Amino acid sequence: MADPSSYRPKPGEIPDSPGVYKFRDEHRRVIYVGKAKSLRQRLASYFQDLAGLHPRTATMVTTAASVEWTVVSTEVEALQLEYSWIKEYDPRFNVKYRDDKSYPSLAVTLNEQYPRVQVMRGPKKKGVRYFGPYGHAWAIRETVDLMLRVFPVRTCSAGVFKRSAQIGRPCLLGYIGKCSAPCVGRISPEDHRELAEDFCDFMAGRTGAYLSRLEKEMHAAAEEMEYEKAARLRDDIGALRRAMEKNAVVLADATDADLIAVAEDELEAAVQIFHVRGGRVRGQRGWVTDKVEAVDTAGLVEHALQQLYGDESGESVPKEVLVPVVPEDAAALGQWLAERRGAQVSLRVPQRGDKKSLMETVHRNAQQSLALHKTKRASDLTTRSRALEEIAEALELDGAPLRIECFDISHLQGEDVVASMVVFEDGLARKSEYRRFQVKGFEGQDDVRSMHEVVSRRFKRYLQEKLKTGEWSPEDGEPEDDGRPKRFAYPPQLVVVDGGRPQVAAAQRALEELGIDDVAVCGLAKRLEEVWLPGEDDPVVLPRTSEGLYLLQRVRDEAHRFAIQYQRNKRGKRLKAGPLDEVPGLGESRKQALVKHFGSVKKLRQATIDQICEVPGIGRKTAETVAAALAQAVPAGPAVNTATGEIIEDEAPAPAGPASERGTEQ
Numbered sequence: 001m002a003d004p005s006s007y008r009p010k011p012g013e014i015p016d017s018p019g020v021y022k023f024r025d026e027h028r029r030v031i032y033v034g035k036a037k038s039l040r041q042r043l044a045s046y047f048q049d050l051a052g053l054h055p056r057t058a059t060m061v062t063t064a065a066s067v068e069w070t071v072v073s074t075e076v077e078a079l080q081l082e083y084s085w086i087k088e089y090d091p092r093f094n095v096k097y098r099d100d101k102s103y104p105s106l107a108v109t110l111n112e113q114y115p116r117v118q119v120m121r122g123p124k125k126k127g128v129r130y131f132g133p134y135g136h137a138w139a140i141r142e143t144v145d146l147m148l149r150v151f152p153v154r155t156c157s158a159g160v161f162k163r164s165a166q167i168g169r170p171c172l173l174g175y176i177g178k179c180s181a182p183c184v185g186r187i188s189p190e191d192h193r194e195l196a197e198d199f200c201d202f203m204a205g206r207t208g209a210y211l212s213r214l215e216k217e218m219h220a221a222a223e224e225m226e227y228e229k230a231a232r233l234r235d236d237i238g239a240l241r242r243a244m245e246k247n248a249v250v251l252a253d254a255t256d257a258d259l260i261a262v263a264e265d266e267l268e269a270a271v272q273i274f275h276v277r278g279g280r281v282r283g284q285r286g287w288v289t290d291k292v293e294a295v296d297t298a299g300l301v302e303h304a305l306q307q308l309y310g311d312e313s314g315e316s317v318p319k320e321v322l323v324p325v326v327p328e329d330a331a332a333l334g335q336w337l338a339e340r341r342g343a344q345v346s347l348r349v350p351q352r353g354d355k356k357s358l359m360e361t362v363h364r365n366a367q368q369s370l371a372l373h374k375t376k377r378a379s380d381l382t383t384r385s386r387a388l389e390e391i392a393e394a395l396e397l398d399g400a401p402l403r404i405e406c407f408d409i410s411h412l413q414g415e416d417v418v419a420s421m422v423v424f425e426d427g428l429a430r431k432s433e434y435r436r437f438q439v440k441g442f443e444g445q446d447d448v449r450s451m452h453e454v455v456s457r458r459f460k461r462y463l464q465e466k467l468k469t470g471e472w473s474p475e476d477g478e479p480e481d482d483g484r485p486k487r488f489a490y491p492p493q494l495v496v497v498d499g500g501r502p503q504v505a506a507a508q509r510a511l512e513e514l515g516i517d518d519v520a521v522c523g524l525a526k527r528l529e530e531v532w533l534p535g536e537d538d539p540v541v542l543p544r545t546s547e548g549l550y551l552l553q554r555v556r557d558e559a560h561r562f563a564i565q566y567q568r569n570k571r572g573k574r575l576k577a578g579p580l581d582e583v584p585g586l587g588e589s590r591k592q593a594l595v596k597h598f599g600s601v602k603k604l605r606q607a608t609i610d611q612i613c614e615v616p617g618i619g620r621k622t623a624e625t626v627a628a629a630l631a632q633a634v635p636a637g638p639a640v641n642t643a644t645g646e647i648i649e650d651e652a653p654a655p656a657g658p659a660s661e662r663g664t665e666q
Contacts, residue, residue, distance in 0.1 A: 004061045008047045014040040019071040020081045022089075023064035030089040032060050032293070035078040037329075039069050054294035060093045075332035076339070083306045095269075095289050095303045105283070106131040106140045108153075108200055113189055114161070114182045115196035117144055117153045124311075131203045131282060148178040150214075150236040151199040154192070155179065204277060204315075211237060255279055257320035258308070259350075259359055262300050263366035267291055270370035271304045274362050277318075286369045302327040309340055317341035322350050322359060383547055384427030390548030391494070394540055395533065397520055401494035402426055406555045407458075407507070408498035409439070409450045410563035416570045417445070419454040420563035423492070424555050436566045451497055452506040459514050462491055491519055498556050500525040500539075501532050508534035524556045579605075583629045590617050594626070605630045 036042030107120035111127025174181035218233035275283035423433035504523035530539035612623035
């Protein structure tokens with residue numbers, strides 16, 4: 001724990017202007033990012049009597065070991081830089097909202113020749129028009145099913161589309177009138193794109209004009225006694241009205257707005273957002289966060305706005321943003337939102353009428369979300385804390401192992417030997433920290449030797465990171481100044497290996513050879529679920545109902561799963577590899593071009609260098625390399641059709657024989 005006075009800047013050194021500041025810990029990692037209208041006043045507030053600081057702020061300043069700042073010209077620039085740094089450095093003391101679920105959106109892939117309507121989750125892609133997010137995927141599919149009658153846009157995958165084009169026959173939706181069947185040329189690319197754009201306009205809330213046009217066409221068809229056409233238009237209008245009824249009108253003036261509400265207590269906060277387009281609720285999402293910094297409701301709203309619109313632009317930012325409390329830097333936030341939209345954005349608190357009533361509904365949703373989250377987490381947090389305490393007690397550790405790393409070896413009869421490293425922090429999987437290893441030091445099957453190599457490599461990387469940051473042998477290394485999270489920079493309190501006494505001894509020996517003596521090691525053997533410690537003749541047996549044992553099993557099983565997955569992928573690539581894969585510098589596109597031009601690898605092997613040069617993108621030097629590689633490769637045996645006994649002329653990879661994969665067992 002550092003004394004803030006040890007790194008406090010002199011008052012004259014801090015400029016009295018807008019800027020963004022970073023607190024770093026003793027390892028040079030950025031732990032907090034903030035902005036201020038006056039850097040001098042804001043930073044001075046951190047360096048006062050610790051008793052007068054908020055407990056979370058006091059924890060932050062005593063964890064930090066230095067502070068730096070960057071001066072900007074305006075508050076808007078400070079807002080942008082703060083958002084960029086929080087996203088880049090992921091500081092542990094900044095409020096970071098996390099989605100309580102992965103919300104689906106309705107997406108129209110306008111970046112394709114034939115745009116496709118589909119359900120999408122995850123990050124947004126360029127050239128794709130999104131609507132939502134929605135609470136449930138089935139809600140999207142019901143709406144789309146109704147609208148496909150009027151807007152028969154393509155909904156099939158690329159594989160189905162390509163297959164239908166090859167056989168010249170559309171899929172079922174094409175036969176029942178819910179797809180215009182561009183795959184077989186029933187509609188031109190231009191007309192299909194216009195259809196997709198009409199679909200987008202209707203989903204965006206521009207419904208009145210389209211319905212009026214359909215009604216005029218229906219009446220005109222009836223007057224001309226085209227009753228079948230009129231009936232079809234009548235049914236189309238009915239389908240669109242039913243789709244509209246699924247999103248009830250909440251704001252009568254056809255407003256485009258986002259409503260943000262916050263529910264909070266001393267430790268956590270929940271945010272709910274309703275997306276209203278054309279006066280109808282088109283989407284909803286929710287976030288939950290730990291209040292790791294001293295922040296009020298206005299600060300939570302500001303962080304929510306940054307996360308919600310930080311990567312958005314254009315119409316994704318609405319004309320109006322309604323919030324429960326206007327943040328302190330409302331003018332800067334409003335200007336920042338306007339820059340992202342490209343037009344004026346109103347940021348205000350609703351005072352009366354339908355908007356205030358809807359805000360109350362959003363707030364009730366936020367309260368329910370927070371209550372549900374706390375109900376789920378209370379049991380989970382208690383269980384995880386008890387599990388970590390039981391592990392610490394059983395293994396006689398100085399404290400609870402807040403970071404656990406587990407290693408497992410996997411191979412197939414001594415081939416494709418790989419290893420996995422999984423990380424659990426506070427009893428939860430930290431998948432971004434998972435790592436995979438190929439065992440390179442030797443060939444063959446030796447689980448103990450493999451474990452020694454992998455643990456050595458992992459902790460050598462840890463020592464290298466310490467060298468870079470100046471924590472280890474400072475006379476030999478210059479400290480890094482970027483503050484970004486490093487791949488192997490954080491040591492665990494406990495290393496778990498999948499195996500028994502031999503694997504544990506190998507891991508312990510690897511640590512001792514590197515001079516690391518502050519990391520505990522244990523092994524979990526599958527046979528009797530015994531916990532082995534280095535140098536002990538007898539294992540530690542945890543009760544079968546122990547939460548500590550359950551946690552160790554989850555860690556071990558996750559490492560086993562991750563290792564098996566990597567080993568299968570590696571083996572699959574090896575079995576699919578052909579002679580062209582051995583040609584250096586030959587990419588996938590040129591390999592496909594060669595096979596397509598000659599028809600098979602067998603015919604390519606028989607071709608001359610001049611004939612190979614005729615393939616677009618293949619120069620003479622590459623052609624000579626390909627010819628030399630194919631000449632050295634041993635041709636595979638003739639493929640046989642097992643049903644007819646016929647010998648197939650074109651080469652095909654020999655099928656792999658049955659084999660079982662395994663992980664390290666004890």
